[in-house]
Amino acid sequence: MKQHLRKLITDSINELLQQKGLPLPQGYTVQIERTRDASHGDFFSNAAMILAKQLGQKPRELAAEIVDRLAVSEFVDNCEIAGPGFINFFLSQKAHLQLIPDIINAGDSFGQCDHGKGEAILIEYVSANPTGPLHIGHGRGAAYGASLANLLNTVGYDTKQEYYVNDAGRQMDILAISVWLRYLDLCGQQLPFPEKAYQGDYVREIAAQIHQQHHDDFVIPLHELSGVDWQQHDVEVQLDKLIAIAKQQLGDAGFRTIFNAGLNRILSDIREDLQEFGVIYDNWFSEQSLTEDNFVNNCIKRLQDSGHVYEKDKALWFRSSEYGDEKDRVVVRDNGQKTYFASDIAYHVNKFKRGFSKTIDIWGADHHGYIARVKAALIALGENPDALDVLLVQFANLYRGKEKLPMSTRSGEFVTLRELRQEVGNDAARFFYVTRKSEQHLDFDLELAKSQSNDNPVYYIQYAHARICSVLKQMQQRHYRYEQEQALQYLNLLTETHEKALLATLSRYPEMILKAAEDYEPHLICFYLRDLANDFHSYYNTHHFLIEESRLRQARISLILACKQVICNGLRILGVSAPEEM
RNA sequence: GCCCUGGUAGCUCAGUUGGAUAGAGCGUCCGCCUCCUAAGCGGAAGGCCACAGGUUCGAAUCCUGUUCAGGGCGCCA
Structure with missing residues (x-):
């Protein structure tokens, strides 16, 4: 209908200009908008006010001349000129009833x-580390991402949904030793539990499962752990030491067993959780696969060859500051470990290599500092940074009435998505999550979501x-x-x-x-x-x-x-x- | 210090390619079921759109400054 009215107006204006022997003014578009008030008709146009200045005429006079020349339409009953020069359209009943x-x-x-003409879009969201169950913050990303994907498909895009599984890297190692320590506990070896290890009960459950299947296979002599300084102030060093000992004492296979037990258990839990929430992915993309294919190394190599990487303090730095980032970023640490950023570069390049003309990432708002560096890497590797849209989702605070509920992943004190769904139901949860603009803070009131009123x-x-x-x-x-x-x-x-x-x-x-x-x-x-x-x-x-x-x-x-x-x-x-x- | 967000009714928030008298829900007050589900409907009250300038026919919306609130600025993820 808008199109129809726009054509009516445009034709009229063109005729008017022709009669006056005037050229078509540049850079204007005829706007057709819905009225707010029914007394103003159904649609209005501000064309007369926009053109009045360029034609040196009063808006209302110009509007009258435009209306006089409007073609008859079966969808329009009447046109009125109102206010400073609006042209209001009153649609016919036929237009409404059709x-x-x-x-x-x-x-x-x-x-x-x-509208999307079948353009291929990849939308990646949630992508929480498989180190624990999803919490209510992830739920918001899930609800937003899934709804957005549905929306894009509705207007004609071909959208694929993907979950990036961070199944490599240090956090996963920390999960593995968290499980291991709980397991040793079950085997009668009581050791201190570092505060930065994963505290949640699910870690004990995984440990119990391993204990049931493998009994004491992964117990090592206590003195082998004497290298860990439990008094060490820097807990990160302590964790690294534990990881090193575990890998050495258990061997690759043993460590992998514990590592995978944790990964698989948690990942299948996440998968099930999201599925029950109506969030279905087309693909679960493994970070490990990027390493196995040497894709990460290739990207770093390409950056090196093109002079975008330099060495400083035994680490490799990417010159992201040349492309708009505020400082350079490390891709390989001095201990030889690649940073998550290195994987992220490879992952994003990989997305474009798969033929998507647009990719959308949905991140927590705390990651906003990452946008510049990822885009910088894309530029350096010859990709179009504008083909990546990063959408930020603010955190959700959970309230039970007036009381704010605590949220902290590491300490294990958080309300899980599953608990939320069980309490308020999937429908209310899905709706409440997307009822706010995504970049707005969301106060999720359990009492309100549950209320059947x-x-x-x-x-x-x-x-x-x-x-x-x-x-x-x-x-x-x-x-x-x-x-x-x-x-x-x-x-x-x-x-x-x-x-x-x-x-x-x-x-x-x-x-x-x-x-x-x-x-x-x-x-x-x-x-x-x-x-x-x-x-x-x-x-x-x-x-x-x-x-x-x-x-x-x-x-x-x-x-x-x-x-x-x-x-x-x-x-x-x-x-x-x-x-x-x- | 730098960068994101945001400030609209008592509360929670809609409303940006500038449009006519700034909207909704909740809460408060007053009404509506012999009738298709009252988990509903109608009405009333409630506003300096944070503040100050600017741009123009016209500003909650765009620009500048100020202020307040939340978040982010690691060889963490």
Whole structure:
């Protein structure tokens, strides 16, 4: 409809300019926007005000000349000039009513478009280290990423979803020795447990499992651990020492057994957790695979060959400051270990090598300092940094009423995503997570999410859907016939204010979806659905659908069927169910 | 010190390619079920859009400065 109106206006302006013998002014676009107030019609354009200055005319006069030349359209009843020079369009009933068959015929695909033209996008999100269960912060990234992926697919992109598994590196080694120490404890060797090791109960569970399967196989003589200075102040040194001893004493195979026991157990737990949350990945990408393929080394080599890497203090540094980062960054530490950054470079290059024209990363907001260095590396390796969009998600604070709940991964004191889901349910969790703009801090109130009352927007929307289903059920019980083709003939009977309002809101759905996708803002869907549910509930409370008069009844049923369809489509993108009864 | 975010009703927040009288929920107050689910609807009250300048037909929105709050600035991940 916007397109249609834009064409009307543009044609009129062109004709006007021709008559006056004026050239088309440069650099203007005719804007067609929805009005906020129904008394201003359905759409308005500010074309006259934009052009007035360049043409040296008063906006209202110009507007009048434009309106005079507008072609007749079956979708437009009337045009008015208002305020400083707005041109308001009042759409015909025909324009409004066409929407219902459009929605019903399109069904689940209503709102879809080919804006993305099948472009391949890779979206990577959550990617939490497999060193423990997901907590509520990860949940937000999961809900946001999954909804965004659905949104992008809805507007015609071919989006693949990926989880990057940090299954290499020091943190995983620390997990392994955490498990090992708990295991030794079970074997009767009581040793101090470093505070920076992983404290959670799940570590003991993994240790118990190993103990059950392997008994005392991984016990070593106590004196071998005498090299660890438990009084050592620098806990990082202490951990490194423990790792070294464990690797040496247990051998590669032994250490791998413990390492993998931890990795596999935790990873499958994460996988299951996300799956239950409706978050399904196309690919789980292993960091180890980058090392095994020598991909990381190749990238470092390429950077070296092109002079982007230098040696200082026995470490290798990447000159990221040449490409906008505030300082250079280490890729290989003085002890020969590659940093996570080195893997990250390789991983991002790898993404582009797989043929994605756009990649989206969703990171916690605390990682924002990493954007510059990753983009710098992409530039240095000849990739287009603008093809990477990094979206930051702020942390979520959890409240139980007024009480703020603690969050700390290492200490093991945190509420897991699983606990949250069990307490408030998947639907409420998915909805609440995306109800705020992602870069906003989110206060997640457990009490509110759980409340089965009108405080809770999730139930409010789902309730609208359930009510429609209930009406349809009643219709059958009362043996009222509903015949689609016939019903669509009677749509012109829908003249009530509430019906017009509902139609107007329904018609906004496709453009809302497109904007939400373009701006990466699924929260717009939440607000839209709230509006739509509100329009429906008002309508429901004011008018009856199952009335004696057959033609009006059928027309109304068509309208609420369209409404039901749009609620379903919106909720599906958010990963929230649309229950038939509540 | 530098860099991100943010400051809109009592509370939680929508609202940026500048548009007409700034919106919603919650909370408060007042109404609505012999009728398709009251998990609902209607109405009222509630605002210097942090502050000060600037840009223009027009600013919550764009620019500059100030201020307050949260976060980030490791050979950690």
